[in-house]
Structure formats: C-alpha cells, structure tokens
Amino acid sequence: MQIRNKGPFWLVYNLDQNPKLKDPVYYTHMVWQISHILIHKKP
Numbered sequence: 001m002q003i004r005n006k007g008p009f010w011l012v013y014n015l016d017q018n019p020k021l022k023d024p025v026y027y028t029h030m031v032w033q034i035s036h037i038l039i040h041k042k043p
Contacts, residue, residue, distance in 0.1 A: 012030060013021050020026075 013026065015022050
C-alpha cells in the first residue's frame with residue numbers, strides 16, 4: 001500500500017494504558033504494517 005493510496009496503516013497496542021503489554025512476548029504479536037483489514041459482522 002503506498003502512502004498516496006491512504007497507507008501504510010499502522011496498528012499498535014496502547015502500552016501506556018496496559019503496562020502488562022510492555023513485554024517482549026507481546027511485542028512479537030504486534031502488527032506494524034497492515035495490508036488489509038477484514039471485518040466480520042456479528043450475526
């Protein structure tokens with residue numbers, strides 16, 4: 001996704017509000033660049 005096409009989008013955890021996430025184990029689960037998002041509607 002190029003910046004001129006509204007990207008890249010970045011998703012990070014709010015580490016300030018949840019200090020438990022300030023751990024190397026959680027850092028490996030973070031998504032830094034998103035290529036697409038799929039949203040499912042609840043039935």
